[in-house]
Amino acid sequence: xxxxxxxxxxxxxxxxxxxxxxxxxxxxxxxxxxxxxxxxxxxxxxxxxxxxxxxxxxxxxxxxxxxxxxxxxxxxxxxxxxxxxxxxxxxxxxxxxxxxxxxxxxxxxxxxxxxxxxxxxxxxxxxxxxxxxxxxxxxxxxxxxxxxxxxxxxxxxxxxxxxxxxxxxxxxxxxxxxxxxxxxxxxxxxxxxxxxxxxxxxxxxxxxxxxxxxxxxxxxxxxxxxxxxxxxxxxxxxxxxxxxxxxxxx
Amino acid sequence: xxxxxxxxxxxxxxxxxxxxxxxxxxxxxxxxxxxxxxxxxxxxxxxxxxxxxxxxxxxxxxxxxxxxxxxxxxxxxxxxxxxxxxxxxxxxxxxxxxxxxxxxxxxxxxxxxxxxxxxxxxxxxxxxxxxxx
Numbered sequence: 001x002x003x004x005x006x007x008x009x010x011x012x013x014x015x016x017x018x019x020x021x022x023x024x025x026x027x028x029x030x031x032x033x034x035x036x037x038x039x040x041x042x043x044x045x046x047x048x049x050x051x052x053x054x055x056x057x058x059x060x061x062x063x064x065x066x067x068x069x070x071x072x073x074x075x076x077x078x079x080x081x082x083x084x085x086x087x088x089x090x091x092x093x094x095x096x097x098x099x100x101x102x103x104x105x106x107x108x109x110x111x112x113x114x115x116x117x118x119x120x121x122x123x124x125x126x127x128x129x130x131x132x133x134x135x136x137x138x139x140x141x142x143x144x145x146x147x148x149x150x151x152x153x154x155x156x157x158x159x160x161x162x163x164x165x166x167x168x169x170x171x172x173x174x175x176x177x178x179x180x181x182x183x184x185x186x187x188x189x190x191x192x193x194x195x196x197x198x199x200x201x202x203x204x205x206x207x208x209x210x211x212x213x214x215x216x217x218x219x220x221x222x223x224x225x226x227x228x229x230x231x232x233x234x235x236x237x238x239x240x241x242x243x244x245x246x247x248x249x250x
Numbered sequence: 251x252x253x254x255x256x257x258x259x260x261x262x263x264x265x266x267x268x269x270x271x272x273x274x275x276x277x278x279x280x281x282x283x284x285x286x287x288x289x290x291x292x293x294x295x296x297x298x299x300x301x302x303x304x305x306x307x308x309x310x311x312x313x314x315x316x317x318x319x320x321x322x323x324x325x326x327x328x329x330x331x332x333x334x335x336x337x338x339x340x341x342x343x344x345x346x347x348x349x350x351x352x353x354x355x356x357x358x359x360x361x362x363x364x365x366x367x368x369x370x371x372x373x374x375x376x377x378x379x380x381x382x383x
Contacts, residue, residue: 074269074270075270098259100258100259108257110256110257111257111258114256145351148351167262167267170259170261170266171261171262171266173258173259173261214340215272215273215276216276216340217270217272217273220272227343229343230343230344230346233340233343234344234345236344237344237345
């Protein structure tokens with residue numbers, strides 16, 4: 001690893017310290033980088049070596065936990081999956097867009113969590129085949145084909161990058177948004193689930209799937225290639241079917 | 251739904267789409283409707299002219315032949331082709347086609363849609379040539 005060329009790069013971070021300054025301000029840091037330096041490594045270097053007052057979230061450093069989302073030159077990215085070698089010139093780091101900023105790069109994601117809870121993103125089965133018996137527990141069975149139907153949409157790590165990419169969420173924060181609608185669709189597609197009817201009430205309304213205009217930037221920025229735009233728009237087809245069926249049923 | 255206590259930010263400004271190339275491209279896709287509205291109005295006017303009689307019809311044909319109208323309709327053609335190109339790519343993502351438990355590759359769906367465009371275009375071309383002859 002020592003054979004790699006070490007150079008320095010400048011990173012600008014949008015700071016917000018509500019205790020000492022009412023307005024956010026930009027702060028520049030010069031730091032040593034090599035080909036393997038991720039943005040999260042850079043933030044850790046700043047925190048440990050240059051400025052201990054910097055606040056940001058991180059945990060797993062391997063794109064699993066979804067904590068280290070920030071805006072890099074205006075585009076939502078995971079810090080651990082972004083490498084400084086891919087950037088020339090000044091690299092501008094801001095907190096995730098469309099969320100209230102608490103401090104520096106730390107945002108308040110409460111609204112996203114509320115939208116997520118609203119669509120009941122878990123298996124719902126009020127009438128299991130048999131009552132649960134601990135002596136002979138029955139497991140749900142699923143064929144590979146049934147798994148394939150929702151697998152891609154199950155890769156969401158709740159990082160919130162898609163919310164920062166979505167102008168419709170920026171324009172109307174009551175919009176349930178890409179990740180919540182994707183997870184709703186993921187459970188609706190699951191052969192073990194019977195909660196579609198409950199979720200449809202949330203999905204099939206103006207702030208549900210119908211606020212999406214298929215800008216598609218959510219799918220571009222998703223670090224797990226979930227393609228939320230596809231899920232939301234498949235949700236529109238389902239919502240339309242739901243309306244039609246309800247119409248005929250009276 | 252109960253309104254929560256979580257904080258809301260003010261909505262984005264009207265110029266939000268100017269910030270990224272991606273958003274500008276999206277707005278261009280949405281703006282293709284404008285020249286298409288012009289084409290649709292021309293088409294409607296043609297229908298009305300046809301009902302009103304020969305003089306009116308000749309007047310409409312002369313109007314359609316004027317350079318500015320031709321130019322705007324060429325723009326409408328280009329806009330509809332651009333919109334089709336973007337829409338055809340989105341289609342398999344929204345309505346993935348599954349045959350015998352396997353999804354059809356996206357490229358096949360996209361190629362199928364373009365094949366449809368070619369068939370319709372050829373049909374119209376054939377009709378035009380036939381009526382002209």
